[in-house]
Amino acid sequence: MTSLFDSYQLGGLRLPNRIVMAPMTRARATMDGLATASMATYYAQRATAGLIVTEGIYPSLQGQSNPGGPGLASDAQAEAWRPVTDAVHANGGRIVAQLMHSGRVGHEEVAGYLPVAPSAVALPTPVFTPTGPKQAPVPRALTLAEIPGEVQSYVDAARRAIDAGFDGVELHGANGYLIQQFLSSSANQRTDAYGGTIEGRIRFAVEAAAATADAIGADRVGIRLSPGGTVQGIVEDEMPELYGALFAELARLDLSYVDVLATAEPELLIALRKAWPNTFILNPGGQISPSPSTLADGERWLAEGADLIGYGRAYLGNPDLVERFRTGAPLREVGHETWYQGGDTGYIDYPSHQY
Ligand SMILES: Cc1cc2nc3c(=O)[nH]c(=O)nc-3n(C[C@H](O)[C@H](O)[C@H](O)COP(=O)(O)O)c2cc1C
Numbered sequence: 001m002t003s004l005f006d007s008y009q010l011g012g013l014r015l016p017n018r019i020v021m022a023p024m025t026r027a028r029a030t031m032d033g034l035a036t037a038s039m040a041t042y043y044a045q046r047a048t049a050g051l052i053v054t055e056g057i058y059p060s061l062q063g064q065s066n067p068g069g070p071g072l073a074s075d076a077q078a079e080a081w082r083p084v085t086d087a088v089h090a091n092g093g094r095i096v097a098q099l100m101h102s103g104r105v106g107h108e109e110v111a112g113y114l115p116v117a118p119s120a121v122a123l124p125t126p127v128f129t130p131t132g133p134k135q136a137p138v139p140r141a142l143t144l145a146e147i148p149g150e151v152q153s154y155v156d157a158a159r160r161a162i163d164a165g166f167d168g169v170e171l172h173g174a175n176g177y178l179i180q181q182f183l184s185s186s187a188n189q190r191t192d193a194y195g196g197t198i199e200g201r202i203r204f205a206v207e208a209a210a211a212t213a214d215a216i217g218a219d220r221v222g223i224r225l226s227p228g229g230t231v232q233g234i235v236e237d238e239m240p241e242l243y244g245a246l247f248a249e250l251a252r253l254d255l256s257y258v259d260v261l262a263t264a265e266p267e268l269l270i271a272l273r274k275a276w277p278n279t280f281i282l283n284p285g286g287q288i289s290p291s292p293s294t295l296a297d298g299e300r301w302l303a304e305g306a307d308l309i310g311y312g313r314a315y316l317g318n319p320d321l322v323e324r325f326r327t328g329a330p331l332r333e334v335g336h337e338t339w340y341q342g343g344d345t346g347y348i349d350y351p352s353h354q355y
Helices: 037-045 075-090 144-163 178-183 198-216 239-252 266-275 295-303 321-327
Strands: 008-010 013-015 019-021 051-057 095-099 169-173 221-225 257-261 279-283 308-311
Touching (some): 019 321, 075 095, 075 144, 144 169, 144 198, 169 178, 198 221, 198 239, 239 266, 266 279, 295 308
Parallel strands (some): 019 308, 051 095, 221 257, 257 279
Antiparallel strands (some): 008 013
16 A cells, blocks of 8 residues: 655656645745745755645736745746755755735735736735735736736746746645636636636636646646635635546646645545546645644545645644654644744744654
8 A cells, every 4th residue: 555655756756755745825035025044944944745845936026915925026036046945955855836826815015016816806805914914905807918928927937946946836726816716706707718617717727837837848837726615715616527627628738746635525536536647646634624634634545546645734843744754753733823923933943853
């Protein structure tokens, strides 16, 4: 039986185990969106993961979501990532950049722009701003002529990521950000080729993935998806058919992997697994279930056919998670207070387990 500690070949990357550090926003970049020395330390401490997926990174200034988020929107931001990728590689790890365009999950006070989205439908929940949580503004609906520019923003950021030494990129198509806004029938009320039917709603995701794969190679591009996930006001009509069609189109692109959150019934997730020809990452904790994904969750999903297992919260306080799982050492739990507070406390001050 496959174990979390078996190695795995992910495209050109040899992973020493099947444990993936899931993407987690930590809001520790400079206000200019530059990665910092502390971020290099944080990721390098976790380099024994089979694969690290970074926190969400904005591909364009327009796509910024929260204060303290890092970018790949300029060459200066790309250069700031170089010490991070170097530090992870020096510790024997592998790291891909999660490209997260906020769409309507943003605010003028963060980005300097009114958020753009498929339609002028406001997020029903508050967003982070430098002066605290605020009601999300009504976004500006993208015109048909603007959509290729948004697709291009993923391509440009992906090229910068490769230049900065990342091993690949993951498009953030989950959790209610721009790509899932297009998939949604609540956030997307368009009547043109990018809305309405299933074919219309998946078009933006497929175009972004295809263009990114063309630019840096499909074997270096993955995509994160949360089928049926409802955070950030998302409703997806005809959800099983929507994801069936999306997976079929993405499979034609020969993308490296899908990174799927357990946001749907296991039967549907297993059907998606069977329909997907390449690597299937499963994050058991979905969109933050009451308790973090466990070793047993991971083993169960490996037995159901997942290739790799994503762990989010367990990685916050346990940089040596792989070794703790292997030896049965206790896991340190980390409270919400330090998730997004900035600074080194609750970030790089968790030691490995002393045996
Ligand atoms: C502090 C924090 C920040 C997160 N930021 C992101 C993010 O930037 N991108 C993303 O796709 N998911 C993000 N997530 C979701 C996690 O990747 C993961 O799906 C979730 O925590 C459930 O898995 P777990 O039970 O293993 O923690 C975040 C989760 C946490 C706790």
